[in-house]
Amino acid sequence: MGILFVILKLIGILLAAVVLLAVAAVSVPVRYQICIEAQDETKGMAVFHWLFHVVDIRLWYRREGFSWRMRILGVLVFGRKEGKPEQKKGKRKRRSGKASKRKQKKEQRKRSIGRQSGKKPGMQNEGAEEEKKHRMQGEGEEGKESGQESPDPDSGCQGAGMQGGLGVPEEEQGRKLPVVKRMQQRFASVQKRVHEARQKISGLADRIRELKKHPANIKKMLSEETNKEALRFALGQFWYLCKHYSPAKAWGNVGFSTGDPAQTGLLLGAASILPFWAKYKIDLAPDFVADSFYVKGTLCMKGHMRAFHLLRAGFRLIREKSIRKIIAKGKK
Numbered sequence: 001m002g003i004l005f006v007i008l009k010l011i012g013i014l015l016a017a018v019v020l021l022a023v024a025a026v027s028v029p030v031r032y033q034i035c036i037e038a039q040d041e042t043k044g045m046a047v048f049h050w051l052f053h054v055v056d057i058r059l060w061y062r063r064e065g066f067s068w069r070m071r072i073l074g075v076l077v078f079g080r081k082e083g084k085p086e087q088k089k090g091k092r093k094r095r096s097g098k099a100s101k102r103k104q105k106k107e108q109r110k111r112s113i114g115r116q117s118g119k120k121p122g123m124q125n126e127g128a129e130e131e132k133k134h135r136m137q138g139e140g141e142e143g144k145e146s147g148q149e150s151p152d153p154d155s156g157c158q159g160a161g162m163q164g165g166l167g168v169p170e171e172e173q174g175r176k177l178p179v180v181k182r183m184q185q186r187f188a189s190v191q192k193r194v195h196e197a198r199q200k201i202s203g204l205a206d207r208i209r210e211l212k213k214h215p216a217n218i219k220k221m222l223s224e225e226t227n228k229e230a231l232r233f234a235l236g237q238f239w240y241l242c243k244h245y246s247p248a249k250a251w252g253n254v255g256f257s258t259g260d261p262a263q264t265g266l267l268l269g270a271a272s273i274l275p276f277w278a279k280y281k282i283d284l285a286p287d288f289v290a291d292s293f294y295v296k297g298t299l300c301m302k303g304h305m306r307a308f309h310l311l312r313a314g315f316r317l318i319r320e321k322s323i324r325k326i327i328a329k330g331k332k
Contacts, residue, residue, distance in 0.1 A: 024051060026311065029304035034247075037298045077183055230322035237313040244309045247301035250280035254297035257287035264288055 030050045037043045044061040058079075059068040069079025258264045268286045282299070317323055 026308045027306065029306045031302075031304045033300070033302050035298070035300040038296050072183070075180060077180065078187065226322045226325050230320065230326050233320050233323065234317065237317060241309060241313055245303065245305045246276075247280070247303040249303070250276075250282060250299070250301040252281075252297060252299035253283040253285065254295065254299060255285040255287060256295045256297075257290035257293060259291055259293050261288040 028051050030048055032046065032048045034046045035044065041063050042061070044059075046059045048057040049055065053071075054073060056071040057068065058070075060066070067079065070077045256264070256267070258267060264286050265288070268284065271284060280301075285297075287294075
């Protein structure tokens, strides 16, 4: 009875941990911070972290390209440390310089010893090599006399101190993998699924392009009452997500020009109508003198996202009858 009680206790603890993780994943927000700088060159950085940086994802965009890294519990799972390759190069250069100095000192010592003994350093090396050969031959003869057989390299047997996968089954090799490699394998499977989802989305985009070629079909689709209701409902859920996922804080200054003073003024007027200027601290500086289009400045924003709102919106979309009818038509 005692063993059964302990087993039930462990199962209860595991279930409680799983439930707590599920509740945390739904309720605890993912916080983000995005900064974009557009001057002579465009730079960008985005940080996403969850539950006191238990999961931390950072992305960078620079002239060299796009890079990112991911940490879980402070352990680097994907990507690399920012600026580490340059440090490594510097360390390698220093190490190579130290190694060359050591080699020079050793050569100088050998030359000094050879001069004192009246022999060249090359002769000393030859004598040492001959002594090694004699020792190896003697050890081989002793092994043959004692009747010890040398291990066959082609056989699957291995010594206790040797490591390899010749005589070990695949299941045991998988068990011996460290935690980081296992997590990398799991994330690789997730990436495959994401790739499959992208392919499905690209197929849907191809269908939409085909519809664009025939505008009469689009008019028919929009004229139907069920499609109108579905579109309104989907737009409502989209604005619901924008309301909860929009940045809580934003600041920066942006200077822009379209090359035409009239168009620049129209763009400034359209931007001033937007309702979020009272909430955010963003300064717009239109340039009516420039002859070409440009956008320069810095823009930063902070906010948070909860998975609960996304699940709620998805559940509402699935429950809507008009959307289900459209999905059924698409499958046909």
